[in-house]
Each structure stands twice: as structure tokens, then as C-alpha cells.
Amino acid sequence: MQRGDVSQIAAFLPGVTTFCGADAECALDDIEDWLESGDRSGTWFFSCFRGGRVAGFACCDQVPIARGTFELNWICTDPGCEREGVGALLLARVERQLRRVRARLLVVETSSRPAYRKVHRFLRKNGFRQGARLKDFWDRGDDKLVFEKRIAGGR
Numbered sequence: 001m002q003r004g005d006v007s008q009i010a011a012f013l014p015g016v017t018t019f020c021g022a023d024a025e026c027a028l029d030d031i032e033d034w035l036e037s038g039d040r041s042g043t044w045f046f047s048c049f050r051g052g053r054v055a056g057f058a059c060c061d062q063v064p065i066a067r068g069t070f071e072l073n074w075i076c077t078d079p080g081c082e083r084e085g086v087g088a089l090l091l092a093r094v095e096r097q098l099r100r101v102r103a104r105l106l107v108v109e110t111s112s113r114p115a116y117r118k119v120h121r122f123l124r125k126n127g128f129r130q131g132a133r134l135k136d137f138w139d140r141g142d143d144k145l146v147f148e149k150r151i152a153g154g155r
């Protein structure tokens with residue numbers, strides 16, 4: 001990802017229905033921090049392009065203390081480009097990076113809210129399984145679902 005991608009991401013984030021305003025701000029803050037940080041080891045942001053424009057972005061980073069475990073912190077497609085394979089391309093890019101560093105496990109935290117069903121479908125379609133559920137974690141009636149995927153060849 002490059003600095004020039006940020007304004008295009010900022011333009012489509014408000015239309016992402018699973019994200020509230022705070023999520024969108026948090027994503028932009030994370031991108032800014034990463035672009036400004038001199039030390040990018042263990043954290044990566046990727047953009048995906050369609051027709052010369054940013055169609056989605058993803059971020060993964062290493063979980064401190066755990067060995068070979070990474071978290072997919074963000075994966076987001078421009079709502080105007082959904083179901084066209086952008087998410088799968090982003091995930092493939094993340095996994096290529098993870099194989100390079102011999103990562104073992106990729107996890108994603110999501111919510112049980114109905115709006116996230118498409119995210120769960122996307123994850124299952126791309127080889128994740130639900131590994132854990134923490135009841136009422138985000139709020140009453142809103143559980144944390146943790147999806148996981150083993151990375152082939154990991155340490």
C-alpha cells in the first residue's frame with residue numbers, strides 16, 4: 001500500500017455496512033501509523049486495484065508472544081466491487097507474505113451480528129474454520145467469533 005491509496009480508501013470506507021464510523025477512523029489511523037512507521041516488520045498492508053483504482057485493502061500483523069501466529073486485522077472491499085474476487089485476491093496476497101515468513105496460523109476476529117454473515121461465508125469459502133466463540137464479547141447478544149486458517153509449511 002502507498003500513501004496515494006489512502007484518499008480512495010477513505011472515500012469508500014463510509015459505505016462499508018459492517019463498519020461503524022469508529023471502525024473506519026481506526027482503519028485510517030492504522031494505515032497512517034503504518035505508512036509513517038520506519039519499522040514495518042511483522043505488519044503489512046496491501047491494496048488491490050481494479051481499473052487503476054483501489055478496490056480493497058487488507059492488513060495482517062504478527063501476534064506478539066505467540067509463535068508463527070498472525071492476525072488478519074483488516075480485510076475490506078469497496079462495496080461497489082463486492083463479490084468480484086477482490087477479497088480472495090487480498091487474502092492470497094496476505095497468505096503469500098505469510099508463507100515467506102513461514103507463518104503457521106492466521107486468525108480473524110469477527111462478530112456474530114447478522115451483518116457479518118457475508119464475512120463468515122467469505123472466510124469459510126477461503127479455507128477458514130470457526131475456532132472459537134466468546135459469548136456476549138462485543139455486547140449482549142454480540143459474540144466474538146474467531147476464525148482460523150493453518151498456513152501450509154509454517155513453523
Ligand SMILES: CC(C)(COP(=O)(O)OP(=O)(O)OC[C@H]1O[C@@H](n2cnc3c(N)ncnc32)[C@H](O)[C@@H]1OP(=O)(O)O)[C@@H](O)C(=O)NCCC(=O)NCCS
Nearest residue numbers: 018074075076077082083084085086087088118119121122
Ligand atoms: C468480506 C469481504 C472482504 C469479501 O470481499 P469480496 O471482494 O466480496 O470477496 P470475494 O469476491 O473474493 O468473495 C465473494 C464471497 O464472499 C462472500 N460474500 C461476499 N459478499 C457477499 C454478500 N453480499 N452476500 C453473501 N455472501 C457474500 C460469499 O462467500 C462470496 O462467494 P459467492 O459469491 O460465491 O457466494 C467484503 O464483504 C467486505 O469488505 N466486507 C466489509 C468489511 C468487513 O467486514 N471485513 C471483515 C472484518 S475486518
